[in-house]
Amino acid sequence: MAYVRPVSKTTWYLAKRSYTVHMLQELTSLFVAIFALILLWGIGALAGGPEAYQRFLDGLTGPAMVTLLWVTTLVMCYHAIAWFSVTPKAMPIQHGEEFVPGSVIAGAHYAVWIVLSLIILFLAGVF
Amino acid sequence: MAKINKALFWSLFAAGGTLTAFVFPVLALIVLFAAYGSPPEIFAYEAMHGLLSNWLVKLVAFATVALALWHAAHRMRTALHGIGLRADGVIATVAYGLALLGTVLCAYFLLLI
Numbered sequence: 001m002a003y004v005r006p007v008s009k010t011t012w013y014l015a016k017r018s019y020t021v022h023m024l025q026e027l028t029s030l031f032v033a034i035f036a037l038i039l040l041w042g043i044g045a046l047a048g049g050p051e052a053y054q055r056f057l058d059g060l061t062g063p064a065m066v067t068l069l070w071v072t073t074l075v076m077c078y079h080a081i082a083w084f085s086v087t088p089k090a091m092p093i094q095h096g097e098e099f100v101p102g103s104v105i106a107g108a109h110y111a112v113w114i115v116l117s118l119i120i121l122f123l124a125g126v127f
Numbered sequence: 128m129a130k131i132n133k134a135l136f137w138s139l140f141a142a143g144g145t146l147t148a149f150v151f152p153v154l155a156l157i158v159l160f161a162a163y164g165s166p167p168e169i170f171a172y173e174a175m176h177g178l179l180s181n182w183l184v185k186l187v188a189f190a191t192v193a194l195a196l197w198h199a200a201h202r203m204r205t206a207l208h209g210i211g212l213r214a215d216g217v218i219a220t221v222a223y224g225l226a227l228l229g230t231v232l233c234a235y236f237l238l239l240i
Contacts, residue, residue, distance in 0.1 A: 023209060026205060026206035029203050032151065035151055040192055044236045046172075060161045073155040117152065126167050
């Protein structure tokens with residue numbers, strides 16, 4: 001019988017840095033879910049009328065929500081950077097004989113991300 | 128059928144991952160202003176209601192929330208498999224079931240606005 005190297009089913013991703021990074025990227029989805037639920041909560045409150053919506057706005061305030069949203073914002077930035085960095089591998093673009101360099105594809109995504117974020121901030125009236 | 132499902136769930140995961148990467152950081156930042164008690168003008172009931180009364184905005188809001196939920200459901204399923212949970216059938220049913228529930232609720236709320 002061939003030797004099978006024992007691999008832990010529960011802690012294998014701690015064995016190598018790239019595995020750990022992969023697992024961290026998987027965990028960003030927890031914050032995607034949390035923020036989607038906050039948006040859903042807000043949309044539901046808006047549908048419920050002005051009083052329900054005011055309760056939503058009141059519910060957003062406070063140190064616990066500030067902490068949660070800071071962590072969410074930072075984790076979402078990490079998600080965006082990680083996601084766009086692997087986009088060239090998931091979606092390679094061929095131009096003639098050559099493939100478009102990954103850095104160009106990722107760079108284009110970063111540029112669109114930054115411009116789009118600034119436009120949304122402007123439209124929201126932040127500045 | 129299983130192969131079609133696999134492609135479908137992966138497509139939703141990929142679309143949700145891309146959409147959330149583009150807009151969730153800035154949206155979370157904007158909601159953070161509201162958490163500090165100084166929401167931008169757009170958070171006023173009249174302004175937000177007016178914005179989400181527009182059908183195009185409704186559609187964008189629906190796509191954003193729904194795809195985010197399907198993205199998260201699929202990725203949490205693979206993450207739970209990764210940390211050693213092997214009840215994949217149950218996990219998949221619960222994860223996609225919750226994403227479906229959220230999708231239906233989102234559509235229902237948006238139609239009420």
